[in-house]
Amino acid sequence: MSASDYDCIVVGAGIQGSFTAYHLAKNNEKTLLLEQFLLPHSRGSSHGQTRIIRKAYEQDFYTHMMDDSYELWSQLETEANVQLYRRTGLLVMGKEDGPDFESFKGTLLRSGVPNEILDPAQFAQRFPDVRQIEGDGALVDKTAGILYADRALRAVQSVFQRLGGVIRDGEKVVDIRPGFPVTVTTSSAVYRARSLVLTAGPWVNKLLSHTGLQLPLQVEKINVCYWREKVPGTYGVGSEFPCFIRVKSHGAAHDIYGLPSNEYPGLMKVCYHGGSETDPDERDQQSSQEDIKILSRFLARCFPGLLSTPAVVESCLYTVTPDSHFVLDRHPTYGNIVIGAGFSGHGFKFGPVVGKVLCELSLGKMPSHDLSPFRIQRFQSHPKSSL
Ligand SMILES: Cc1cc2nc3c(=O)[nH]c(=O)nc-3n(C[C@H](O)[C@H](O)[C@H](O)COP(=O)(O)OP(=O)(O)OC[C@H]3O[C@@H](n4cnc5c(N)ncnc54)[C@H](O)[C@@H]3O)c2cc1C
Known part of the structure; x- marks a missing residue:
């Protein structure tokens, strides 16, 4: 393994990419988290002081995922020794x-x-x-309340680094070459890894264009x-x-x-x-x-x-997304590229559990939650998708 080779590269250090990297590092994966802007920044979806956390949902599957998510948030509070949640109802x-x-x-x-x-x-x-x-x-x-968003992002990134993870901010991914290993080129370096996770928020289709996939986002x-x-x-x-x-x-x-x-x-x-x-x-x-x-x-x-x-x-x-449900899936053509996208304005509270299932997909493990509502295949006949 050369200096720029990793087990896994995660693109995008918003809440979903940061938690994915954290879970990968906990699984002893040599992990690189790439971010186009210098951290912290306010150009994506995860900045600001507060987000709502709740179990009240219209779909049972989200409520069930939140049971896991609450436990994982509390675990991060302990690991980082910081309060991230305030109960308000x-x-x-x-x-x-x-x-x-x-x-x-x-x-x-x-x-x-x-x-x-x-x-x-x-x-x-x-x-x-x-x-x-x-x-x-x-x-x-x-059970609902407030998550301290900026503080949460800092906490998960610092625990990731404490676990040996590497963050390179101010490095924009400009090219992806699928394969084994997958090759990722940024504005300043070239990296290779066994697997790649794309959690690039609003930019995800720009990155997916290097892989022949477009999602209807x-x-x-x-x-x-x-x-x-x-x-x-x-x-x-x-x-x-x-x-x-x-x-x-x-x-x-x-x-x-x-x-x-x-x-x-x-x-x-x-x-x-x-x-x-x-x-x-x-x-x-x-x-x-x-x-x-x-x-x-x-x-x-x-x-x-x-x-x-x-x-x-x-x-x-x-x-x-067209149905407001997330995308948590493998790339339909390249099995070692995993995608977490389309959080439709309600993904922050799920950060810890999204990171956990994206890590599981990347490691080829059985996901801890039923991911059928989040499959890419559901967009197959959508006019704006190219699968
Ligand atoms: C106003 C508002 C209120 C919200 N309220 C709630 C709420 O109350 N509760 C809740 O649960 N959720 C809420 N959400 C939703 C939640 O914040 C998002 O679902 C979540 O932050 C999405 O995170 P992300 O990591 O997918 O995206 P982002 O935070 O956008 O992260 C993606 C990252 O990828 C980086 N990136 C992109 N392209 C590249 C590239 N080429 N190279 C390197 N890096 C790249 C970006 O710079 C960015 O940092 C709200 C969102 C907004 C906007």
């Missing part, structure tokens, strides 16, 4: 007899996730600063909006206000979600779960305000304690 609101709300409720009840179902009187008493929309149901996932620019509380603390840390999701209904195309005031004192983060299509290298040329108008209307109606113009707007990218 998650309030789910949606049209009571609508299919989306029903699915959330069904999954929580079937999986025995600690929860509360609130009738309108209980809701009004518990959340006096939220106006419930008539006809809405409400429930609370008591849409990259979206998301406005990350923070709204000022009229009375500081109303929806903040001290008020024990939970995270929330208002599932789409009443004609809205996407969910709206929020997190109690955390990163900016007196500002609550509330975002629309959809954005405008973009190219990850051209995103700054684009600024759609449609989502902000939807959020302003929603907040004026339901959160009277917030001003309905955002005080801070940041940006982040989603990489969305």
Whole structure:
């Protein structure tokens, strides 16, 4: 083995690539994690202070994966000796007899996730600063909370390095030659490895073009909006206000979600779960305000304690599949190339378990979870895919 040969190369040091590299290093694999930008950076999908973690999902398979993920998050907290999770609970609101709300409720009840179902009187008493929309149901996932995202990324990368893993940042992968070994060329070096994992977020199709594969992914620019509380603390840390999701209904195309005031004192983060299509290298040329108008209307109606113009707007990218489910699979032509992509704006909380299954695929082990919802083959007849 020469100096630039590795057991495995992982491309992309966002949350998914960092956790994949961490699991590979735990399996004693000589692992290289490549990142195009100098770390830390805010050009992909994993930056920022906070993400929601929850077991409440519309599909049972995600709820089951989260059992594993919570344990792995807690393991990382111990290994890195840092707090990554704060429990707040998650309030789910949606049209009571609508299919989306029903699915959330069904999954929580079937999986025995600690929860509360609130009738309108209980809701009004518990959340006096939220106006419930008539006809809405409400429930609370008591396991949910906030993940400290930037801190988590730093923690997983530093444990990976402590385990002997190598991170090379500021090195963009510019070519991939499939084969045994697979050859990866960056802006400054050439590396070879037995296997390759691509976790390049919004850039994954650009890399896959070297392998003759294109996935039907849409990259979206998301406005990350923070709204000022009229009375500081109303929806903040001290008020024990939970995270929330208002599932789409009443004609809205996407969910709206929020997190109690955390990163900016007196500002609550509330975002629309959809954005405008973009190219990850051209995103700054684009600024759609449609989502902000939807959020302003929603907040004026339901959160009277917030001003309905955002005080801070940041940006982040989603990489969305046609069914909003992830891609966790081997390359259909090259079995030693593994792909983790299309996290569709909800992948952060799964980082530890995504890393675990991508590591298992790369080592040729049986994955710990059923990966059938995440196969590439499901896009076979999609007009935007080339498999
Ligand atoms: C506004 C917003 C809110 C969200 N909220 C939540 C939430 O509450 N809960 C939740 O679970 N999830 C949430 N998500 C989703 C979650 O953050 C993403 O699913 C997750 O971060 C995706 O991680 P990733 O590693 O796939 O991608 P990224 O973080 O984008 O990482 C990919 C990396 O690959 C690198 N790369 C790309 N091309 C190359 C190359 N050629 N050479 C070298 N490196 C390369 C990129 O620079 C990047 O660092 C949210 C996302 C956004 C944008």
